Amino acid sequence: MKIFTATLVTETNTFAPSPTGFGGYASFGIFHGDASKVDPDGPLGDGAVELHRLAVAQGHEVVESLSAMAQPSGRTVQAVYEGFRDEILADLRAALPVGAVVLILHGAMVAERCDDCEGELIEEIRRIVGETVPIGVELDLHCHFTEQMKRNADVIVCFKEYPHTDAIDRLREVYALTVATAEGRIRPVTAMHDCRMVGIWHTTREPMIGFVKRMQSLEGKDGVLSVSFGHGFPWGDVAETGARIWVITDNDEVKAQRIAAQLASELWDMREAARPTALLIDAALDRALAVDGGLVVLADVADNPGGGAPCDSTFILSRIVERGISNVALGCIYDIGAVQACKEAGVGTRLTLRIGGKSGVSSGTPLDLKVTVRALADDHRQTMGGTISRLGSAAWVSTDDDVDIVLMTLREQTFSPSAFTGLGIDLAGKRIVVVKSTQHFHAEFAPIAEEVLYVSAPGALTADFVNIPYRVRPPNFWPRVDNPFQDISHA
Template sequence: MRLFVAHLATETNTFAAAPTGLGDFEEIGIHHGDASVRDPEGVGAFIRYLRGLIDADGGELVESLSTLAQPGGRTVRHVYEAMRDEILADLRAALPVDAVQLLLHGAMAAEGVDDCEGDLAAHIREIVGPGVPIGLELDLHCHFTERMRTAADVIIAFKEYPHTDTDERGAELYRILKDAALGKVRPVTAVFDCKMVGLWHTTREPMQGFVRRMQAIERAPGVLSVSLGHGFPWGDVPEAGAKLWVVTDNDPALAQTLAQQLGREFWALRERIGPEACSIDAALDAAFESGAGGADAHGPAVLADVADNPGGGAAGDSTFILRRLVERRVANSVVGAIWDLGAIHVCKGAGVGAQLDLRIGGKCGPASGQPLDLRVTVRAIVPNHSQSALGTRERLGDCVWVEAAGGLHILLCSIRTQTYGTDAFTGAGISLADKAIVVVKSTQHFHAEFAPIARQVLYVTTPGAMSFDFAAIPYRLRSPDYWPRVPDPHGLSAI
């Protein structure tokens, strides 16, 4: 089997002011057919894993473009089109191929192109024709579109949030594409529009149980795959929102029945699965209370700064929680990673051990809050730092660890990215086990590594760039007919 593979991904926050440009992809890495060799633990991790599967089967992998960018505003159109056209040119040169497998995001939008994934898949279909199976692996925060469905033979989304199952879903998609290419299966898809906008963690019930429910349905005869696309709340595109789809082996009636059934089951959970976020002071009060538990209170309280998550398009430099830690004189705490190129430049010039007055954060607009002036000591300067990130490595760039009064430790990064791994801190020399509070710039991906060391995990709301008032997000392109903005968008007769 000759399989053509490419990886192009970013998650578009259409409300973000700054566009996503070529430099944002270059910052993480752009590889032209060699990512699995040049960056096997980073951008090339997916293709490297897939190459192992194909080699074991005695097949051949043709590797094309592999790149991704941190979430931000709409991608500059000519940047997207140049990357798309590179993939298409590589595909034409690789013909004939038996199948095409793409790792995309599903919520990538460019200037004038609301559905980059559907656009790419449609162009690929024009090249390979109707007889070559095309498969898309998507982030679960995707916008499942009709153009994607008609262009691709099978689409599979991650099931877990944080995304700990990317390899498993890639292997699942590969098996289906291989069987389709051999004529063993004929994938057909049915979709149910849940008409919901929100954010749902699969690390707790009832979402854990719903993931198990989807997996159980996948074991039924004739079912190839079940996916729930949660949607990306901060992507204002016409087909945004949660959708559930079922892929069967040439049984459209079964696919439709199961999609309707599972979609309605998910809808029935709507009041029980939202994020449990609290105010800064409520989180700090709860952290102090849990820390007073005596011998059973092990590890730090981990506070997620959910509204300032670079993984959702936020700047990563808000000071709301940091300022409150200072005002409340919270001792023995750590915050990071804060994106602040200016502060890093000043600290690098001063050197390790220097004491100085440093202005931190609050650089990128009202959603970042006001800069905070602190007297700090430069504890470490870490060139080209990186962190573990759900099975890959994510660059943080040059980082600086500074310490302020009361044992307040702050990690500054030069590449805007969310906090995934504990080694973002420990790799810079900051211990975590002895801290009372750890604040991470992340919404949920931190959970995989930080929850095991935490005595408590708390999700904290601030006036940051990512509003969690889902009913009030100012959509212009997406229909306002969704829950929680509308109590019953389906109508009583449908649910």
């Protein structure tokens, strides 16, 4: 059987001021049917490599189309989106006939004139392959699970873990269910329940650890094929933003609806207990300083580029400097100009460097700090599991008060200690490490940390879900409404 695959991934913050253009995708790499060969260890190639491996083991063939990804930012430029969409569709037509389609998408991609890029792409693919060829889709759990997606795909599965440590496992699940559908061994049907909730859920702590296990306990028996909890992406203002649970069964829609509704009820009951907590900057610093030995990791969640933030805010760094706190590492700050200045100065040079605060109000004020250039790299990288993430040219600078700062030229969240250690920064003896990330850092930083604290600093990603200025998304959601299922005036 011939299996067609394509990858198109970005998460759109519709409140971000800067659009996502071709350059945003090019910084990750755009591959035209060869990501598995050219970038096998990268975030675009690893999924295609796994699909080839699975297919070959079963005597199938994979036809690989476009692979493109961009760091989250504003809406994708319409011409860029349409160019990618049309390339995938042209490749599909050239590959016909195919027995199945497997897509690696995000689920929260928004273009200038399309609020549901993934739904539109899946629908166009359905028109080409017809009703009998199964379409399987893997989504990020921060997706907008839409009726258009559900109507046109046979199998949709999203990640269960945040951080997304299970992406390859979920891709294997999509592949297996899609192939089983193509071979007539199952007839998947999907039921979705709108939880009417907007928020963030950390699967690294209870009660969400138990909730993920509960979903998994239902799969693979009594006709239940897959269970997904799509957290939604709160900073995407589209009609179907928000948390949704969907269940895939083998031709039993009633059972799928019942299980989805039951899980949604369980999630609702734990809504307060599952809320992430965050400390104001000084409270977080005070608590970190009170820890007697061991590393404390502070997450600058409001400046996470993985959610569309600029990644150059100075609010936490400013308080560290003002309070004279030492033995700190902070990274990574997106600052092309500062990196260039360090490269021109050279390793060992002491200079006054203007750091951060360059992208707008949400970035704070630039800091002019006396620093020493400790290390430079032309192609700095970090690793998460076996996947490589590129940070571009980078510089390690240190202040006179022993604050080590990593600067980079590719906007990316910090999710691995290798972002620091790869430049020579020893984290073993550090008191505090500040990372610009909401949750992906947890997988690799938590094992080396005495404590992990989430910081409520100013920035582009407000966690005040009550007051997110939605214009498209209806207001009938918790926590804006105490009970959105009863308050019909907001329905």
